[in-house]
Amino acid sequence: MLSHIKIVLxxxxxxxxxxxxxxxxxxxxxxxxxxxxxxxxxxxxATSRASGADDVLAKAGVYDTLSAAIADCQLVIGASARxxxxxxxxxxxxxxxxxxxxxxEQQVAILFGRENSGLKNHELDLCHYLxxxxxxxxxxxLNIAAAVQVVCYELFVAAGVEQPLAVGDKDKVPKASxxxxxxxxxxxxxxxxxxxxxxxxxxxxxxxxxxxxxNRIQLDTKELDILRGILRMSQDNQGK
Amino acid sequence: MLSHIKIVLxxxxxxxxxxxxxxxxxxxxxxxxxxxxxxxxxxxxATSRASGADDVLAKAGVYDTLSAAIADCQLVIGASARxxxxxxxxxxxxxxxxxxxxxxEQQVAILFGRENSGLKNHELDLCHYLxxxxxxxxxxxLNIAAAVQVVCYELFVAAGVEQPLAVGDKDKVPKASxxxxxxxxxxxxxxxxxxxxxxxxxxxxxxxxxxxxxNRIQLDTKELDILRGILRMSQDNQGK
Numbered sequence: 001m002l003s004h005i006k007i008v009l010x011x012x013x014x015x016x017x018x019x020x021x022x023x024x025x026x027x028x029x030x031x032x033x034x035x036x037x038x039x040x041x042x043x044x045x046a047t048s049r050a051s052g053a054d055d056v057l058a059k060a061g062v063y064d065t066l067s068a069a070i071a072d073c074q075l076v077i078g079a080s081a082r083x084x085x086x087x088x089x090x091x092x093x094x095x096x097x098x099x100x101x102x103x104x105e106q107q108v109a110i111l112f113g114r115e116n117s118g119l120k121n122h123e124l125d126l127c128h129y130l131x132x133x134x135x136x137x138x139x140x141x142l143n144i145a146a147a148v149q150v151v152c153y154e155l156f157v158a159a160g161v162e163q164p165l166a167v168g169d170k171d172k173v174p175k176a177s178x179x180x181x182x183x184x185x186x187x188x189x190x191x192x193x194x195x196x197x198x199x200x201x202x203x204x205x206x207x208x209x210x211x212x213x214x215n216r217i218q219l220d221t222k223e224l225d226i227l228r229g230i231l232r233m234s235q236d237n238q239g240k
Numbered sequence: 241m242l243s244h245i246k247i248v249l250x251x252x253x254x255x256x257x258x259x260x261x262x263x264x265x266x267x268x269x270x271x272x273x274x275x276x277x278x279x280x281x282x283x284x285x286a287t288s289r290a291s292g293a294d295d296v297l298a299k300a301g302v303y304d305t306l307s308a309a310i311a312d313c314q315l316v317i318g319a320s321a322r323x324x325x326x327x328x329x330x331x332x333x334x335x336x337x338x339x340x341x342x343x344x345e346q347q348v349a350i351l352f353g354r355e356n357s358g359l360k361n362h363e364l365d366l367c368h369y370l371x372x373x374x375x376x377x378x379x380x381x382l383n384i385a386a387a388v389q390v391v392c393y394e395l396f397v398a399a400g401v402e403q404p405l406a407v408g409d410k411d412k413v414p415k416a417s418x419x420x421x422x423x424x425x426x427x428x429x430x431x432x433x434x435x436x437x438x439x440x441x442x443x444x445x446x447x448x449x450x451x452x453x454x455n456r457i458q459l460d461t462k463e464l465d466i467l468r469g470i471l472r473m474s475q476d477n478q479g480k
Contacts (some may be wrong), residue, residue: 028375052381134393134396135396136266136396139292139293146260146264146385149382156375195470195477196473197469206466216456216457223449230435233437
């Protein structure tokens with residue numbers, strides 16, 4: 001899954017950032033990391049920030065040059081925060097995901113440049129597209145791991161591989177039926193008259209409001225049981 | 241823009257993470273940061289990782305308790321990676337953005353818990369929704385700044401999308417605030433004990449279920465008045 005998409009970091013300075021990138025990738029089900037001339041790697045800082053994603057670091061490819069790192073890729077996309085004088089075809093992260101995720105035969109490289117200066121022009125020349133993350137134009141430089149996180153998140157969402165940690169869907173309680181709800185409203189109406197909250201003659205508009213409240217909740221049958229239990233107890237108290 | 245949405249960090253341990261969160265927020269045009277009992281703040285680590293977003297740090301609100309931090313908020317959303325035994329209504333970051341961005345009168349709090357243990361159950365009880373970031377189910381714990389980055393990115397992207405025309409918003413009754421809701425739950429708790437529905441010692445799980453019911457619908461203040469009127473009348477009856 002997503003193994004045809006490679007995250008390529010070019011001359012990253014801080015090893016902590018490499019670790020944070022590995023974590024961001026693994027969180028989104030990705031593990032193909034390539035490093036071009038990292039300043040310090042491997043490093044304890046990287047492993048510590050990877051926080052359990054050290055398997056991604058361990059199998060990261062390390063290359064001397066960018067062209068070696070992307071040699072097997074058919075599509076090359078360069079992340080960029082800067083305005084370029086030459087306008088290049090641009091993709092948002094969502095568009096990038098749309099173009100890459102469902103085409104597993106195509107090997108894709110997504111490049112992230114140096115922390116301070118990004119990708120150089122001759123590196124951008126190797127790219128088919130620039131990737132521009134939408135952001136505050138007054139303060140547009142994302143941390144490199146944050147940028148990777150956003151891009152990998154969009155890839156993951158597009159892949160639809162989201163496996164929600166199913167909170168016991170099988171145990172799901174069925175919603176109350178219209179009939180059960182009507183019976184609840186009848187019981188509620190009766191109780192509110194019993195406790196003196198409403199007069200039988202003047203109950204219409206207040207009941208309408210209460211229906212608006214409880215209809216909105218889409219009560220399940222278990223919840224309905226609780227509410228009816230409260231009504232019963234309230235009536236019993238009247239009977240005392 | 242987006243100033244009605246507050247990012248609330250609960251008992252963050254590492255000050256560097258607070259700085260990274262400020263940077264992630266500012267990158268996405270957000271500046272409303274609230275800190276609940278941070279372990280170390282202010283701190284040189286935070287300022288260094290904020291990397292130019294120190295203005296966001298400088299005006300961050302610091303609170304002793306979560307309830308104080310969210311008292312003025314009508315919608316409370318808690319980020320969570322864990323499976324919960326009680327299923328809570330969930331939003332993805334994109335759904336969260338859809339519900340919050342174009343409704344600037346509604347103050348929103350998005351909560352992020354401790355680095356190691358997230359939000360506690362009694363903190364989740366204050367939430368209308370859980371926020372679940374889609375991710376690798378085998379490795380699902382995002383760094384807190386990475387999680388904030390993804391959420392703020394979705395908010396920023398949604399804000400750039402044109403606003404649908406609101407139909408008859410002017411007659412809208414304001415939503416109940418977290419403080420008003422808490423006061424309602426207190427009153428409900430008291431009443432249920434009064435009428436003998438609950439024992440004071442064994443009320444926790446039932447109150448949690450009731451919160452789940454009423455949190456789900458975002459009561460407005462008029463509706464809350466009706467419900468509290470019923471509780472009052474019910475208690476008066478006990479007194480007879």
